Amino acid sequence: MAESATGEKLNYLNHERGLWSWLTTIDHKRIGLMYLFAMTIFFFVAGILALCMRLELFHPGPDIMTAETYNVFFTLHGTIMIFLFIVPGIPATMGNFLIPLMIGAKDVAFPRLNLLSYYLYLIGAVLALVALVKPVGPEFFSNFLTWLGLTGPVDTGWTFYAPYSLESGTAVVWMTFAAFILGFSSILTGLNFIVTIHKLRAPGMTWFRLPVFIWASYATAIIQTLATPVVGISLLLIILERVMGIGIFNPKLGGDPVLFEHFFWFYSHPVVYIMVLPAFGIVGEIIPVFSRKPLFGYKMVCYASLAIAFVGFFIWAHHMFVAGISDKSAIYFSIATFGVAIPTAIKVFNWVSTMYKGSIRLETPMLYAMSFVFIFLIAGTTGVYLATLATDVFYHDTYFVVAHFHYTIQGGAVIGLIAALHFWYPKITGKMYNDKVARSAWFLVFVGFNLTFLPQFVLGMQGMPRRYFDYLPMFEPMHQLSTIGAFINGAGYSLALLNLFYCAFFGKERAPSNPFESHSLEWQTQSPPIHENFEETPVVTDWPYSYGVPVEGGGHH
Amino acid sequence: MFNYLPEQASEFAYKVDRVNQFITNTSVFFIVLICGAMLYFAFRYRKRPGETDETPRIEGNNYLEVVWTAVPAIISIYVMYIGIVTFREMRTVEPDALEVNVTAQKWKWDFEYQNGKKTTAEATIPVDKPVKFILASRDVIHSFFVPAMRVKMDAVPGMYTYVTFKPIKTGTYNIFCTEYCGTGHSAMLAKLRVVSEAEFERWLNDNSEELLKAQMSPAERGENLYNKSGCVACHSLDGSRRVGPSFLKLFGKKEALADGSEVTADENYIKESILNPNAKVVKGFPPNQMPAFEGQLTDDDISALIAFIKAQDGTRKAEEKKESKPQAEEKKVDLASLSPAERGKLLFQEMGCNACHSLDGSRLVGPSFKGLFGRNGKLTDGSSYTADEKYIKHSILEPTSQVVEGYPPAMPTFKGRLNDSQINDLIEFIKTLK
Numbered sequence: 001m002a003e004s005a006t007g008e009k010l011n012y013l014n015h016e017r018g019l020w021s022w023l024t025t026i027d028h029k030r031i032g033l034m035y036l037f038a039m040t041i042f043f044f045v046a047g048i049l050a051l052c053m054r055l056e057l058f059h060p061g062p063d064i065m066t067a068e069t070y071n072v073f074f075t076l077h078g079t080i081m082i083f084l085f086i087v088p089g090i091p092a093t094m095g096n097f098l099i100p101l102m103i104g105a106k107d108v109a110f111p112r113l114n115l116l117s118y119y120l121y122l123i124g125a126v127l128a129l130v131a132l133v134k135p136v137g138p139e140f141f142s143n144f145l146t147w148l149g150l151t152g153p154v155d156t157g158w159t160f161y162a163p164y165s166l167e168s169g170t171a172v173v174w175m176t177f178a179a180f181i182l183g184f185s186s187i188l189t190g191l192n193f194i195v196t197i198h199k200l201r202a203p204g205m206t207w208f209r210l211p212v213f214i215w216a217s218y219a220t221a222i223i224q225t226l227a228t229p230v231v232g233i234s235l236l237l238i239i240l241e242r243v244m245g246i247g248i249f250n251p252k253l254g255g256d257p258v259l260f261e262h263f264f265w266f267y268s269h270p271v272v273y274i275m276v277l278p279a280f281g282i283v284g285e286i287i288p289v290f291s292r293k294p295l296f297g298y299k300m301v302c303y304a305s306l307a308i309a310f311v312g313f314f315i316w317a318h319h320m321f322v323a324g325i326s327d328k329s330a331i332y333f334s335i336a337t338f339g340v341a342i343p344t345a346i347k348v349f350n351w352v353s354t355m356y357k358g359s360i361r362l363e364t365p366m367l368y369a370m371s372f373v374f375i376f377l378i379a380g381t382t383g384v385y386l387a388t389l390a391t392d393v394f395y396h397d398t399y400f401v402v403a404h405f406h407y408t409i410q411g412g413a414v415i416g417l418i419a420a421l422h423f424w425y426p427k428i429t430g431k432m433y434n435d436k437v438a439r440s441a442w443f444l445v446f447v448g449f450n451l452t453f454l455p456q457f458v459l460g461m462q463g464m465p466r467r468y469f470d471y472l473p474m475f476e477p478m479h480q481l482s483t484i485g486a487f488i489n490g491a492g493y494s495l496a497l498l499n500l501f502y503c504a505f506f507g508k509e510r511a512p513s514n515p516f517e518s519h520s521l522e523w524q525t526q527s528p529p530i531h532e533n534f535e536e537t538p539v540v541t542d543w544p545y546s547y548g549v550p551v552e553g554g555g556h557h
Numbered sequence: 558m559f560n561y562l563p564e565q566a567s568e569f570a571y572k573v574d575r576v577n578q579f580i581t582n583t584s585v586f587f588i589v590l591i592c593g594a595m596l597y598f599a600f601r602y603r604k605r606p607g608e609t610d611e612t613p614r615i616e617g618n619n620y621l622e623v624v625w626t627a628v629p630a631i632i633s634i635y636v637m638y639i640g641i642v643t644f645r646e647m648r649t650v651e652p653d654a655l656e657v658n659v660t661a662q663k664w665k666w667d668f669e670y671q672n673g674k675k676t677t678a679e680a681t682i683p684v685d686k687p688v689k690f691i692l693a694s695r696d697v698i699h700s701f702f703v704p705a706m707r708v709k710m711d712a713v714p715g716m717y718t719y720v721t722f723k724p725i726k727t728g729t730y731n732i733f734c735t736e737y738c739g740t741g742h743s744a745m746l747a748k749l750r751v752v753s754e755a756e757f758e759r760w761l762n763d764n765s766e767e768l769l770k771a772q773m774s775p776a777e778r779g780e781n782l783y784n785k786s787g788c789v790a791c792h793s794l795d796g797s798r799r800v801g802p803s804f805l806k807l808f809g810k811k812e813a814l815a816d817g818s819e820v821t822a823d824e825n826y827i828k829e830s831i832l833n834p835n836a837k838v839v840k841g842f843p844p845n846q847m848p849a850f851e852g853q854l855t856d857d858d859i860s861a862l863i864a865f866i867k868a869q870d871g872t873r874k875a876e877e878k879k880e881s882k883p884q885a886e887e888k889k890v891d892l893a894s895l896s897p898a899e900r901g902k903l904l905f906q907e908m909g910c911n912a913c914h915s916l917d918g919s920r921l922v923g924p925s926f927k928g929l930f931g932r933n934g935k936l937t938d939g940s941s942y943t944a945d946e947k948y949i950k951h952s953i954l955e956p957t958s959q960v961v962e963g964y965p966p967a968m969p970t971f972k973g974r975l976n977d978s979q980i981n982d983l984i985e986f987i988k989t990l991k
Binding site (some may be wrong): 029067068071139151155157161163164167168169176251252254255256257258284291292293294296297298299300322324326330331334335338341342345346348352353355356358359362363370373374375376378382383384385387388389390391392393394396397398410427458463464466467468469470471472474545546547549551552 | 560561562563564572573577580584585588591592594595598599602603604608609610611612613614615616617618621622625626629630633634636637639640641643644645647648680696697698700702704707708709710711712713714715716718731733735736737738739740741742744772817843844845846917918919920
């Protein structure tokens with residue numbers, strides 16, 4: 001085995017050194033880590049904004065900020081969390097790191113394009129940061145900034161609804177342009193993954209020997225490639241409308257504001273599956289390993305991913321039941337939305353039955369995976385209230401939606417990502433995390449998360465509208481519970497990530513190449529993997545879930 | 558189980574809640590079932606020290622998978638169906654529905670009735686009669702949400718939308734704006750008053766406010782407009798900063814503008830700022846916040862507002878207020894046709910009770926009048942009280958002799974300012990606030 005100058009085993013982390021080797025790398029593993037690093041920063045920035053909002057909402061009336069500041073905060077919280085954190089999310093981090101390893105490839109199909117995606121992401125992020133600038137300084141300078149359109153952080157909400165976004169005096173053009181650029185990053189990543197999964201599978205790695213994470217990533221990549229251009233175009237139209245007044249969305253110029261909502265949700269509904277499908281894949285990897293059982297109904301889980309991605313394209317207007325669309329189309333979109341509930345339900349049943357007669361080890365990744373199942377059940381069932389017409393009329397744009405959304409995205413995608421970071425941590429870093437700290441952090445995250453968002457379901461039922469800076473006294477108790485929960489949740493995430501960072505740099509315990517005894521391909525190479533992933537191209541003879549002893553009539557694989 | 562929905566005040570509310578309850582019950586059943594199984598497996602099949610990993614390689618079971626695809630599918634179809642049936646009922650307009658035009662604007666709700674009566678921030682409708690609110694917007698998208706009626710619909714600029722329902726209970730209900738519309742979004746509230754049919758007819762054809770207006774001085778009419786047109790949301794009278802500049806000592810002041818020039822706040826500047834607010838924005842205040850009132854306020858209205866702003870010169874003292882009170886009493890005589898409670902309501906506003914006593918249960922300086930009548934509680938001296946006629950009358954005449962626990966002894970006496978019949982009118986008004 002090759003060794004570096006200092007006598008360490010060579011791996012992707014030490015085969016080249018220095019900042020430049022990272023910034024110019026085309027290694028999918030390093031690019032994945034660079035995404036992870038940037039995204040973690042944005043996650044904490046947007047998280048702190050959320051805590052400030054929760055503090056403001058502790059009592060009714062203005063406490064620590066003005067209504068304008070609050071509106072900017074919730075817009076930035078949403079925009080940063082969505083466009084800079086959770087949309088690149090699991091695909092850009094875990095997808096980049098794992099897809100070539102899991103299918104036995106050296107890298108993604110287009111490594112340079114992959115680096116370009118990363119830099120597009122950074123450019124988009126920088127544009128989004130520039131959009132925060134307020135006209136300050138000497139008069140000529142502040143006039144210059146105003147001329148550039150840098151008139152202060154956006155206050156439109158992450159949804160950029162017209163005509164508000166056309167009239168807002170803030171830097172909407174900059175922020176939408178940032179999202180437009182970020183869209184390109186997402187499209188290119190999706191294309192890259194589709195080609196990689198089609199063309200670079202190792203010999204013997206047939207479609208039905210692929211880990212479910214690959215299936216989920218494949219479905220995700222299709223959505224990224226097909227849906228993102230639509231939001232790109234609609235954001236571009238917002239820019240053209242603001243700069244040139246072309247009158248697509250502005251009713252004063254004969255435009256239609258509801259059209260913007262259609263365009264926007266045509267992307268932004270499927271995008272929730274970009275966020276959460278990969279997390280489904282992660283849970284599908286973790287539960288079999290820690291139960292020592294094959295993933296129950298593997299093929300159904302694979303097909304369910306594709307079904308969710310497909311149906312996800314035809315249900316966007318369930319965000320618009322009370323937006324002024326016709327009652328007939330509302331009925332159609334309600335029916336179609338129920339179509340997505342079924343493949344989602346199938347997955348939950350499959351995960352839980354995998355544990356039946358297993359040999360279950362409650363390691364930290366498994367704790368996160370089981371929390372995910374619980375949280376996602378609540379996310380899914382509360383989605384039913386919103387898909388049902390009679391009840392959605394009441395719940396639309398109340399805190400019920402806020403809670404449902406966070407159960408899906410934070411409880412789903414973020415907890416999925418944290419589970420993945422713990423599970424593949426030995427592979428990524430070659431070290432082990434501190435288990436006691438990781439378990440305590442899990443506990444704080446689980447308790448804090450539920451304490452934050454369960455009261456928000458109650459608030460929604462009581463009729464509390466979302467995006468409210470101030471509220472009637474009757475809503476105060478639930479807001480207070482939610483604020484307390486948010487701080488516990490924040491402490492949990494901080495502890496979990498501090499633990500991971502600390503052990504990566506200062507941890508003593510070296511990880512073996514396969515500490516959790518997984519059968520999947522990425523664990524069959526050393527930890528951390530070498531630059532080329534495998535010493536020689538692996539030949540695959542079995543699927544990755546052959547745990548346990550074969551039994552009569554045990555399956556249909 | 559897990560039902561925190563507000564009271565059911567419309568005819569179809571209980572049907573919505575029934576759908577809601579079915580979803581809740583089914584969801585709780587499945588969450589408990591699935592999580593129960595998960596926790597049971599995690600415990601029952603936990604890896605014990607020294608045990609091997611010999612698990613049965615069960616890869617799936619076609620029968621089970623058919624079951625757990627079919628069962629959620631059947632439940633989904635049922636929920637979807639009852640949701641659609643109820644929704645269609647919620648959207649069906651009765652032919653005899655009372656039509657009320659609602660116009661949303663940053664950040665207020667305007668209501669107009671078929672006979673031309675207009676109100677802002679408060680709609681009144683008769684009980685047990687279907688109503689159709691026809692929604693429109695003057696600027697951005699807003700959304701009209703009445704939780705107790707289980708209705709919501711966006712008010713979209715450039716098109717008409719509607720909500721329809723039949724109220725089945727009298728009372729006062731919250732109206733919220735539920736589509737984000739900027740700075741004042743969370744303050745864009747209104748009240749929906751459901752009253753008996755007779756009271757509604759009287760209210761609808763009551764032009765006493767117009768009569769009253771005819772006898773008011775321009776500044777008084779301006780004050781009325783200041784409150785009703787929503788100026789109050791953004792412009793204070795005490796010099797404190799809200800979204801826009803305070804009206805205190807505004808008139809005649811030299812203001813620096815955002816573009817660096819300077820302007821004197823005279824009649825013409827104020828008129829321009831009302832009609833076309835973005836023309837000359839005072840430095841330090843955000844542009845594009847104030848809606849244009851072009852076409853909404855008449856020239857008379859604007860003159861009245863200017864007179865009101867002129868009056869905010871910092872010299873308005875309590876004596877001046879007192880001076881105007883006997884006048885108000887004279888006007889009352891013209892209003893003998895009103896019911897006692899309605900006269901009480903006018904007094905509530907004219908005497909300034911509204912500064913310290915809310916009508917919606919929220920806490921201001923003094924206790925809210927909502928649900929006050931008949932209330933029991935403790936006084937600061939430890940004794941208990943019941944808010945009956947006698948107690949309220951005594952509280953108006955000698956307020957500090959019996960202060961409710963937790964409130965400051967801040968109220969002035971109204972001895973000599975209100976006569977017995979006026980006090981009775983106020984009590985009648987308070988009685989209506991259940």
